Amino acid sequence: MRKIQKSFVVVCLIVCLIVFVCLACCMGNDGCEGRGTTQQSASGAKQAQLSEIPKNSRGYTTEQQNIMDRIRVTTDTTKVLWIHLIALDGKIIRRMPIRCKATSSGKRLEATQAASSNQYGMNYPRAWEGGYETNELIQPDGTYGHSDSYIYWFDPQGRYHQWGTAGGLGYFLTDYPIDLQSPIDEITGMYNVQEAALKWQRQQEALFKQQEGQGK
DSSP, X not given: OHHHHHHHHHHHHHHHHHHHHHHHHHHTOTTSTTSSOXXXXXXXXXXXXXXXXXXXXXXXXXXXXXHHHHHHHHTOTTOEEEXXXXXXXXXXXXXXXXXXXXXXXXXXXXXXXXXXXXXXXXXXXXXXXXXXXXXXXXXXXXXXXXXXXXXXXXXXXXXXXXXXXXXXXXXXXXXXXXXXXXXXXXXTOOBOOOHHHHHXXXXXXXXXXXXXXXXX
């Protein structure tokens, strides 16, 4: 009798396990009604299916490549950038060169938020050796904090452009000298390079590289 009871219990456990597995598979199966199905509007339009995102010859997506290229431009210690300061009414206030990078006031060398492993139940990295724990993440450029909102892009020639607002002004940042009031290429719409300013920029970058070499 005990053997029959044990066998019955084992059979019940096996059946329960099979039912559990089937339910789990059904919940993750696109074919189950109401679960994972493609949405369809009243007009008959269906939700687009995400296909594999193309990658370049280096194995990166366009977003990944853009981010890496921007880091390359904005962390070059020998680079000269150009900024146009623009009033909110569109008037160009001034154009000037920038050494290496323009920095937002929200960027810092230290974290400002402390976190306790006792409070949150997990270990956070320390802001510095022997310092306090923090839940802030250090950025690829070695700083904490955040930048003001902006967008950036590279033209077909690989030249950097950044547009944003800061301190009540608009600005346009490039890694080559242009004048927003100068003629542009009628076919592409890209601004023409100011050759005299470009020559000065290359001289300054060569000087920076020489100074960097002496500092090593």
